[in-house]
Amino acid sequence: MSRxxxxxxxxxxxGAIKEAAARGLLLSAEHVLAASRQRVPIAEGTLERSGATSVDEATMTAAISYDTPYAARVHEDMTARHSPGRSAKYVESVLPETAGEVQALIAAQIRRALR
Structure with a gap:
């Protein structure tokens, strides 16, 4: 009999999976931020440069934020005119477009951790 x-x-x-998922979340947030920077309205570039990402590992959530006093107003004002390719909803509009890439980035980090 073999044992x-x-x-x-x-x-x-x-633990390795959770760490990998958090890394994937950060990479994904950076990816979405880069895409949103392509749409953020530009006057002087301050709003675009204020973009940042963060990950809360306890709740496994990622955030993308723009830190100017007028960021929310510019994001929500659908009546404002912007340069071609730039628009309101500059974060919200890229989320559905990048969803597949976000999922792939997170999955790749988890697969790498399980090797």
């Missing part, structure tokens, strides 16, 4: 041993490293695997 086999199995060592279960479930906690280590779960």
């Amino acid at each position: 086999a041993r199995l060592r279960w490293n479930g906690d280590a695997a779960a």
